Amino acid sequence: MLKELSSSKFLIPAMAILAILATSAGFYISLKQAQQSQQAVSTVEGLFWPNPKQINAYSVLDQDGKDFGLNQMKGKWSFIFFGYSHCPDVCPVTMSVMADSYKALVGENKDLQVIFASVDPERDTPEKLSEYVHYFNPDFIGLGGNNEMINSLTGQIGVAYYLNKENQTEDYLVDHSASIFLIDPLGRMVGKLSPPHEKNKIIQQFTQIKNFINEQS
């Protein structure tokens, strides 16, 4: 039997099998390595990489009625949430989570800003926005102006909203995005934090995304 194996009749097929096995193992190892480096990116939940969207110039008004645009985002990490102040449930809960997260993060992240952008600027005048956002934290920024202005921002970030004005005139509801978007100091949309929002989750995601982005530069 052994003698037969070592004979040339079996040697060539055996070598061929060995060669195939070795090649497969090589493929397997390089595949694993590729997967691992992919995982380093994909374990950062909510990260938009490698092609984060560059935010272009836009023009809205802040809670003091002053112009606010891309320049006010440059050099800062911005959390931005799109809502409206007549929203009794999801918006105040989200803002309250943001307030707690901001408080925990701002000590080590002086370049952090939290923005509440109203998709209902008709009712959310600068005065109302000012009182609304400062209730949650005096540092928070409220953006509005008019729908055309707000659309210059929502269009780029890719959030939709809908004013349910068909039946009621005064108490209409607004469908809006429940996610919080993260813009880096270069004005790139690098992350999206999906609901349900929780303080510890936001802190973790922000820290991971920020560290990842800082490692790239």
Place this chain on the structure above:
Amino acid sequence: MNKVNLFLLTTFIFQTLFPSSALSNESGEVSFSDAWINEAPATVSVLAGYANIHNASDKSITLLTVSSPNFSKIEIHRSVLNGDMVSMEKQETLAIPAKNTIKLSPGDLHLMLFDPDKPLRAGDTATLNFSFSDGNNQTIEARVERRSSEDHSHHHH
């Protein structure tokens, strides 16, 4: 017609004929716990109210209306997440199944409280009147609170 159907039909006829008769208890079947109103900035004219509504009886009871001397109107809504979009769906009524608790909580079912008669601050209370399909009415005092987000996510029960 089998026995079960006959029983259901009889029950249905009785309940239709005698909606708040001795067949259903006068009170004590529906109880509330953890009723609270989320404090909001003073300019906000729409607040959210939350509570756990427990039905101790062995039949489903439907919440028909909620009213209050402190608000111009109250509606029952549910926040619904569709992909990334959140919208509120008005509930005309709210069924509380037999031996069950329906939880009104942030990001889910809630009472939409319109136009408070005065700015409500944490520690204030507001009166809420609930009327149910069994003819029972209940008045409770809900406390205005400013809960931290940790409180929201832990869901007090």
